[in-house]
Amino acid sequence: MLRSLTLCVITDPKLAPGRDHVGIAKAALAGGADMIQLRDKAGDLRELLPQARAIQALCRSQGAIFIVNDRLDLALAAGADGVHVGQEDLPAEAARRLLPPGRILGVSTHTPEQAEAARLGGADYIGFGPMFPSGTKDTGYTPRGLEGLRGVRAAICLPILAIGGITLDTVEGVIAAGATAPAVISAILAAPDIAAAAAAFRERVAAARARAGASRGSKVA
Amino acid sequence: MLRSLTLCVITDPKLAPGRDHVGIAKAALAGGADMIQLRDKAGDLRELLPQARAIQALCRSQGAIFIVNDRLDLALAAGADGVHVGQEDLPAEAARRLLPPGRILGVSTHTPEQAEAARLGGADYIGFGPMFPSGTKDTGYTPRGLEGLRGVRAAICLPILAIGGITLDTVEGVIAAGATAPAVISAILAAPDIAAAAAAFRERVAAARARAGASRGSKVA
Numbered sequence: 001m002l003r004s005l006t007l008c009v010i011t012d013p014k015l016a017p018g019r020d021h022v023g024i025a026k027a028a029l030a031g032g033a034d035m036i037q038l039r040d041k042a043g044d045l046r047e048l049l050p051q052a053r054a055i056q057a058l059c060r061s062q063g064a065i066f067i068v069n070d071r072l073d074l075a076l077a078a079g080a081d082g083v084h085v086g087q088e089d090l091p092a093e094a095a096r097r098l099l100p101p102g103r104i105l106g107v108s109t110h111t112p113e114q115a116e117a118a119r120l121g122g123a124d125y126i127g128f129g130p131m132f133p134s135g136t137k138d139t140g141y142t143p144r145g146l147e148g149l150r151g152v153r154a155a156i157c158l159p160i161l162a163i164g165g166i167t168l169d170t171v172e173g174v175i176a177a178g179a180t181a182p183a184v185i186s187a188i189l190a191a192p193d194i195a196a197a198a199a200a201f202r203e204r205v206a207a208a209r210a211r212a213g214a215s216r217g218s219k220v221a
Numbered sequence: 222m223l224r225s226l227t228l229c230v231i232t233d234p235k236l237a238p239g240r241d242h243v244g245i246a247k248a249a250l251a252g253g254a255d256m257i258q259l260r261d262k263a264g265d266l267r268e269l270l271p272q273a274r275a276i277q278a279l280c281r282s283q284g285a286i287f288i289v290n291d292r293l294d295l296a297l298a299a300g301a302d303g304v305h306v307g308q309e310d311l312p313a314e315a316a317r318r319l320l321p322p323g324r325i326l327g328v329s330t331h332t333p334e335q336a337e338a339a340r341l342g343g344a345d346y347i348g349f350g351p352m353f354p355s356g357t358k359d360t361g362y363t364p365r366g367l368e369g370l371r372g373v374r375a376a377i378c379l380p381i382l383a384i385g386g387i388t389l390d391t392v393e394g395v396i397a398a399g400a401t402a403p404a405v406i407s408a409i410l411a412a413p414d415i416a417a418a419a420a421a422f423r424e425r426v427a428a429a430r431a432r433a434g435a436s437r438g439s440k441v442a
Contacts, residue, residue, distance in 0.1 A: 045311045090270065
């Protein structure tokens with residue numbers, strides 16, 4: 001399931017004026033996103049819980065995966081498919097132990113060493129980035145670029161969601177360099193039509209993966 | 222256990238310069254606090270988790286209870302005795318479902334109606350306040366005062382931790398009005414000697430409870 005991912009859209013209402021997490025998710029799913037990650041470090045759980053439950057229901061009805069960033073408690077309460085933790089959040093092993101069997105654990109990584117630690121901690125997939133300069137989040141790491149992505153791809157067999165400043169112009173190179181799928185925020189949320197932007201990403205990813213799959217053969221499966 | 226509580230100290234490093242959560246907890250326990258609540262809405266879990274685990278170990282070794290505010294995921298990962306949720310956090314029922322059996326659920330309340338809802342949601346105790354004007358946290362509610370506390374005491378049988386601006390001068394009245402124990406932040410954390418301040422509170426509470434117990438009889442038990 002994770003290895004066939006095409007597009008993860010991360011909800012961030014700050015970047016999509018007039019839409020809440022549910023509105024963003026709905027539009028992204030309409031455009032073909034197959035993973036939604038709710039990210040809201042500042043929000044009250046009382047407000048986020050009904051939104052998370054609504055997104056989980058939307059995702060389930062459309063065969064997409066719903067992941068909550070950082071707040072494992074919110075993920076559990078909403079019955080989300082999984083949780084995504086960063087290097088400042090719960091350690092992977094702690095999150096793994098607290099997740100019910102079958103749930104998905106994603107871990108943000110910035111180096112091959114962090115990626116390997118995430119794998120040992122029980123991650124089902126890793127985030128890797130920032131790929132390119134991005135205004136969304138200061139990770140404290142310089143852009144990793146395609147070379148960095150190739151390095152982590154060579155080091156680890158888990159699915160990789162590449163993140164950070166990925167646009168329609170760069171996404172094909174990201175897939176060619178070994179990413180399973182892109183995780184996108186700004187380039188989709190700031191677009192005038194979120195669904196159309198998501199659909200455009202999906203198309204490029206599918207095309208690039210078809211080419212990469214043809215050249216890499218069974219390594220992608 | 223909860224009905225015999227004497228003093229809950231809420232850790233907030235902002236109010237105790239030079240000490241982290243563990244340092245505050247250690248000093249408060251030395252002064253006789255029998256419940257420690259770790260409250261840190263802004264902190265990264267990666268930093269908070271080792272502190273929470275250390276406090277849990279300290280509390281266990283001294284027969285005190287350790288509660289984590291809001292972050293149920295942190296409470297679970299640290300093996301804390303329980304979690305305390307506010308009106309903006311996970312609803313009581315959701316928190317109750319996610320807590321392993323035997324863990325403690327506390328809920329912040331500001332009215333008898335909220336207290337009753339907390340009870341129905343599975344709370345083991347309620348917080349009630351703000352009792353008096355307090356600079357620590359803007360709850361959006363005016364001070365409830367002793368009259369408000371008597372109202373909620375009459376409405377509900379759960380243990381009540383009174384909170385908000387309670388000082389050595391007012392704590393005996395708070396116990397007389399029906400609180401099980403005070404939850405204190407500023408008056409202890411801002412004191413030059415946290416352990417001494419906690420011990421002073423404990424003494425006043427014990428004296429007031431002895432008097433209240435004598436007059437209220439079995440209702441306290």
